[in-house]
Amino acid sequence: MSPTPLRRLVGTRTCLVASLLIAPTFSVGCADDDTTADSACGGHGELHGDHCHCDPGFELSSDELSCVPEQDAEGGAPDDEAGDGHDDGDDGHDDGDDAHDDGDDAGDEEEFGFSPSNVWAATGTADDDTQVWVLEASDGDAVLTLEIYEAFGGPTSPAVVDITEAETNYATCGTCLILQTGCVAHEDHFDCERTFMPRAEGQVHLHVLGANAGEQFAGELLDLVFQEVSIGEDLQTEPVADGELLDLDAWAFDVQLDALGGAQEECGGHGHLHDGHCHCDPGYELDPEDPTQCIPE
Incomplete structure (x- = not known):
């Protein structure tokens, strides 16, 4: 996958910010016209290229051009309890006692191992000449992004960043962490089912912050718990009711920086x-x- 451009530039919005608004579905890329997308997807999603991004409780039809109630993609009757959860038997999202239970155990933390095979990072300056770093790592259908904004209080030298309330909100974070799951690669972008940001706990250890392309960017994520969120038009971030909680295993990174906005x-x-x-x-x-x-x- 080609590098993900910044989702938020200081003083500037990119199409990536707009795409983040389709929570919990997130696409790294620009969407088509909203009116056309809503019509094409049966009013329950948005059209991106040749396929729909469906709202929660709906899934792609067989031709991928419409959104139908879950359990009904092949024409069968939807589950009677679709409005109460995702009781799909053994798929990990039922109302029983498994790790993704949406019933009495909702809110339980699930251990989440992360061993990415593809890690990319870059640095550059924003419109106000402050420094920005971005790292993207993918492991199977999970994509983790770390964004550091000097203008929002992010560090510019080695530091230990405590994840406070400010870092749990995409509108206020200076050290921003976004985890996406259920991601599928589509040409130059990912389509993802869920978006997560950390709770106010844990730390980001930044050991090396190179200021230029060719220098190193290294650190470690420790004791982080990610909660499923939705992100509004103003970038304000709200936890999803009864959303998933993912307890991220410690993960260290050490990667050479590219120039932000430059070609790989x-x-x-x-x-x-x-x-x-x-x-x-x-x-x-x-x-x-x-x-x-x-x-x-």
């Missing part, structure tokens, strides 16, 4: 592009999540 080196510098995918150098193989990148075998 072709195939990660370990191959060349041919008809939309890489031919990788010896010792490297095609990234299964991104055919435009080569990763070590």
